[in-house]
Amino acid sequence: MIHPTSRVLVTDLRQHLNQTVSVCGWVNTHRLQRTMQFVLVRDHTGTVQVTHRRAGDRDLLEEALEQVTIESAVRITGRVVDNPVVKLGGLEILPERVEVLSRAEAALPIDELTGLEQRLDWRFLDVRRRPAAQLLFAVQTTLEQGMRAFAYGQGCTEMHTPKLMGTASESGAEVFKLGYFDRSAYLAQSPQFFKQMAIAAGIDRVFEIGPVFRAEPSFTSRHATEFTGIDVELAWINGVEDVMAFEEQMLAHAIAQVSEQHGEEIREAYGVEVVVPKTPFPRITMAEAQAVLRARGWDPQGVKEDLDPEGERGIAAYVRKQTGHEFAFITHYPTGIRPFYHMRPAGQPDVTLSFDLLWKGLEITTGAQREHRYDVLLQQATEKGMSTEPMQDYLNCFRYGCPPHGGLGMGLGRMLMVMLGLDSIREATFLFRGPNRLTP
Amino acid sequence: MIHPTSRVLVTDLRQHLNQTVSVCGWVNTHRLQRTMQFVLVRDHTGTVQVTHRRAGDRDLLEEALEQVTIESAVRITGRVVDNPVVKLGGLEILPERVEVLSRAEAALPIDELTGLEQRLDWRFLDVRRRPAAQLLFAVQTTLEQGMRAFAYGQGCTEMHTPKLMGTASESGAEVFKLGYFDRSAYLAQSPQFFKQMAIAAGIDRVFEIGPVFRAEPSFTSRHATEFTGIDVELAWINGVEDVMAFEEQMLAHAIAQVSEQHGEEIREAYGVEVVVPKTPFPRITMAEAQAVLRARGWDPQGVKEDLDPEGERGIAAYVRKQTGHEFAFITHYPTGIRPFYHMRPAGQPDVTLSFDLLWKGLEITTGAQREHRYDVLLQQATEKGMSTEPMQDYLNCFRYGCPPHGGLGMGLGRMLMVMLGLDSIREATFLFRGPNRLTP
Numbered sequence: 001m002i003h004p005t006s007r008v009l010v011t012d013l014r015q016h017l018n019q020t021v022s023v024c025g026w027v028n029t030h031r032l033q034r035t036m037q038f039v040l041v042r043d044h045t046g047t048v049q050v051t052h053r054r055a056g057d058r059d060l061l062e063e064a065l066e067q068v069t070i071e072s073a074v075r076i077t078g079r080v081v082d083n084p085v086v087k088l089g090g091l092e093i094l095p096e097r098v099e100v101l102s103r104a105e106a107a108l109p110i111d112e113l114t115g116l117e118q119r120l121d122w123r124f125l126d127v128r129r130r131p132a133a134q135l136l137f138a139v140q141t142t143l144e145q146g147m148r149a150f151a152y153g154q155g156c157t158e159m160h161t162p163k164l165m166g167t168a169s170e171s172g173a174e175v176f177k178l179g180y181f182d183r184s185a186y187l188a189q190s191p192q193f194f195k196q197m198a199i200a201a202g203i204d205r206v207f208e209i210g211p212v213f214r215a216e217p218s219f220t221s222r223h224a225t226e227f228t229g230i231d232v233e234l235a236w237i238n239g240v241e242d243v244m245a246f247e248e249q250m251l252a253h254a255i256a257q258v259s260e261q262h263g264e265e266i267r268e269a270y271g272v273e274v275v276v277p278k279t280p281f282p283r284i285t286m287a288e289a290q291a292v293l294r295a296r297g298w299d300p301q302g303v304k305e306d307l308d309p310e311g312e313r314g315i316a317a318y319v320r321k322q323t324g325h326e327f328a329f330i331t332h333y334p335t336g337i338r339p340f341y342h343m344r345p346a347g348q349p350d351v352t353l354s355f356d357l358l359w360k361g362l363e364i365t366t367g368a369q370r371e372h373r374y375d376v377l378l379q380q381a382t383e384k385g386m387s388t389e390p391m392q393d394y395l396n397c398f399r400y401g402c403p404p405h406g407g408l409g410m411g412l413g414r415m416l417m418v419m420l421g422l423d424s425i426r427e428a429t430f431l432f433r434g435p436n437r438l439t440p
Numbered sequence: 441m442i443h444p445t446s447r448v449l450v451t452d453l454r455q456h457l458n459q460t461v462s463v464c465g466w467v468n469t470h471r472l473q474r475t476m477q478f479v480l481v482r483d484h485t486g487t488v489q490v491t492h493r494r495a496g497d498r499d500l501l502e503e504a505l506e507q508v509t510i511e512s513a514v515r516i517t518g519r520v521v522d523n524p525v526v527k528l529g530g531l532e533i534l535p536e537r538v539e540v541l542s543r544a545e546a547a548l549p550i551d552e553l554t555g556l557e558q559r560l561d562w563r564f565l566d567v568r569r570r571p572a573a574q575l576l577f578a579v580q581t582t583l584e585q586g587m588r589a590f591a592y593g594q595g596c597t598e599m600h601t602p603k604l605m606g607t608a609s610e611s612g613a614e615v616f617k618l619g620y621f622d623r624s625a626y627l628a629q630s631p632q633f634f635k636q637m638a639i640a641a642g643i644d645r646v647f648e649i650g651p652v653f654r655a656e657p658s659f660t661s662r663h664a665t666e667f668t669g670i671d672v673e674l675a676w677i678n679g680v681e682d683v684m685a686f687e688e689q690m691l692a693h694a695i696a697q698v699s700e701q702h703g704e705e706i707r708e709a710y711g712v713e714v715v716v717p718k719t720p721f722p723r724i725t726m727a728e729a730q731a732v733l734r735a736r737g738w739d740p741q742g743v744k745e746d747l748d749p750e751g752e753r754g755i756a757a758y759v760r761k762q763t764g765h766e767f768a769f770i771t772h773y774p775t776g777i778r779p780f781y782h783m784r785p786a787g788q789p790d791v792t793l794s795f796d797l798l799w800k801g802l803e804i805t806t807g808a809q810r811e812h813r814y815d816v817l818l819q820q821a822t823e824k825g826m827s828t829e830p831m832q833d834y835l836n837c838f839r840y841g842c843p844p845h846g847g848l849g850m851g852l853g854r855m856l857m858v859m860l861g862l863d864s865i866r867e868a869t870f871l872f873r874g875p876n877r878l879t880p
């Protein structure tokens with residue numbers, strides 16, 4: 001009887017040459033010949049060849065290897081031996097024990113040719129069988145931890161604000177409504193009001209990563225009804241420039257971490273280069289961006305004050321040509337397309353102290369200095385035709401001394417999508433949620 | 441004209457003796473005498489005295505200090521001078537410029553005598569004015585980052601699983617339902633099914649911090665309808681013991697971080713000692729726990745197989761007396777009170793390979809090895825009278841090779857509540873949500 005040893009990861013096998021170890025993983029492929037059985041076993045760190053020379057009599061080992069199906073979860077116990085002929089690391093395992101911990105049904109529901117939607121139906125298999133998909137979540141972990149570490153270093157406190165709200169205050173149109181005992185609640189479409197409450201609560205700098213919910217019937221490659229938001233809010237700023245400076249440094253830090261830890265793997269798996277951005281990022285006002293684009297023939301229907309996706313790509317290309325930079329801050333968005341709580345520069349009621357950040361032509365962030373003066377805030381809400389009653393709790397925060405502050409929100413999936421050059425945010429999310437997709 | 445210098449935190453003032461600096465904060469108190477004006481300004485790092493000697497003529501400075509209200513947000517620019525008589529750090533600021541950035545209304549809606557519910561109505565002021573409440577969020581940040589750092593070191597990937605679900609699969613009774621375009625969706629009461637999907641997707645070890653939603657009409661001091669959950673799921677375990685070992689080490693690591701960074705402040709603000717727990721934590725089976733309790737006269741009505749809060753406190757006291765330990769794992773919960781997906785030991789269908797973790801007598805975690813064998817899982821679901829159709833996506837994960845795995849979920853607010861000795865989870869949450877509270 002051979003007892004299983006403690007698990008060794010495939011990537012560490014060479015350290016165990018000529019020892020008996022256990023490897024845990026999935027059957028990637030098997031090739032059964034008359035005299036030899038070859039099974040490739042894959043874990044999250046690599047793939048190893050298991051080689052069994054058939055004895056004259058069929059033994060239990062031979063039987064097990066004969067019957068094992070692709071994607072079965074197995075534990076193989078055996079001796080690690082050097083074999084320069086083997087492509088996978090020049091070594092193989094000579095099995096002494098084969099345990100099928102969970103047998104896969106013989107026919108897998110997806111393969112390499114399966115389209116996106118059906119892959120999403122079987123997302124666990126889709127992610128498991130594609131090392132590039134596995135890599136994405138390692139990159140996600142590094143990216144967000146890079147941002148978090150930077151934020152902590154800058155004195156941020158990690159907050160978890162509620163996703164359940166009593167009123168659909170920020171913008172009623174895009175909010176999910178739910179039954180809440182004998183009344184209704186709404187899902188937060190961003191932590192905006194709550195992170196500002198944290199500022200009013202004396203939390204000097206707020207950092208939050210959490211889900212945000214958008215009841216928009218958008219079917220584009222870059223929208224989801226639920227996604228992971230990264231939010232920052234900074235108290236006592238001197239202006240919106242402080243927010244942009246924070247963001248560009250945070251991104252440069254986090255992207256440097258990704259480049260260092262995964263740059264090579266990303267190049268291999270996705271064919272893209274992770275470029276660590278130089279700071280400061282280029283800045284261009286919306287007015288200037290529009291002038292540049294219009295001079296180049298951009299004239300979208302129905303988009304007067306904003307940039308449409310084509311405009312975003314156009315201005316990003318322009319900035320890149322001018323500066324070589326993948327990022328571009330678009331600043332001073334017109335008042336008409338920004339929420340009431342964005343601050344406006346003194347004497348310039350038509351624009352806001354706000355920005356979007358484009359990365360390779362896609363918007364990944366919206367940010368602004370917030371209006372912290374109660375009377376001005378009320379006036380701006382009234383101007384926008386907002387009813388102040390449902391947001392009284394929010395407005396109260398400005399009645400008892402609220403410091404100047406500003407912040408930003410970004411989408412984690414969008415960042416990964418842009419960084420890895422993915423066609424759709426569906427590929428950058430573990431379990432995508434859209435108007436037509438609530439499963440798996 | 442005096443230009444504001446860049447902001448200096450109160451805690452750093454001594455490094456700027458005899459320099460002119462700007463301090464940003466809230467007016468804590470002011471004392472206006474005939475010849476002198478004293479204003480205490482508080483930021484998140486401390487409080488400083490601003491001392492102005494009145495000139496014969498009323499100047500702008502005097503006017504500003506005269507009119508400033510408690511809790512106004514101010515920026516004071518002035519010279520930092522040594523003054524051993526001053527209690528607050530033996531220094532004071534002689535102001536040269538006083539800017540009221542946001543004036544507070546004269547009468548604050550809460551004070552030191554205000555009850556909990558009304559304090560929660562004005563949570564931003566409640567947190568801002570109590571240094572102990574400020575400290576709580578610093579501790580929260582350290583605690584969760586301590587757990588995260590440990591988990592990363594153990595090879596965990598940080599996942600963000602969806603909170604929107606197409607079916608109320610895990611347990612229909614306690615789930616919030618919402619309108620989702622032309623159909624319904626449900627809010628995840630835990631990431632349970634999704635983190636298991638991540639295991640099936642080849643993510644070796646899953647770590648997630650995110651909101652969980654419970655539609656329970658519970659009004660106790662330890663329940664909330666929304667709270668921050670910390671979830672771990674580990675693939676390829678040899679047994680539930682691996683999960684418990686992971687948890688106790690994670691907690692010991694994180695609590696050590698809290699003790700090191702905040703132990704003294706916590707002692708001062710909350711009067712409790714943060715004890716770094718020794719590993720392993722004590723373990724006791726539910727059967728043994730019940731025997732111990734019943735021998736001591738515990739005989740609750742309607743609680744046959746489980747522990748009620750009194751039982752939890754009782755067994756925790758017993759374990760503490762026996763071992764000196766604040767923590768206790770209760771293991772082998774009866775099958776009847778555990779979900780269908782908990783694994784049962786071979787030949788013992790009446791108990792599960794599960795545990796709760798008590799800390800100072802309060803349950804902070806539930807964990808288990810999960811049943812990964814498709815046929816056994818189906819059978820256990822059927823036994824519990826579950827309909828398998830709504831959870832087909834979950835069950836599919838077990839059809840194509842799912843490794844043995846197990847994990848745990850814990851509540852961040854409960855941990856803080858126990859650690860700091862708070863009476864209610866309402867105090868351990870930034871913005872509490874309960875059946876009667878959806879605001880602010």
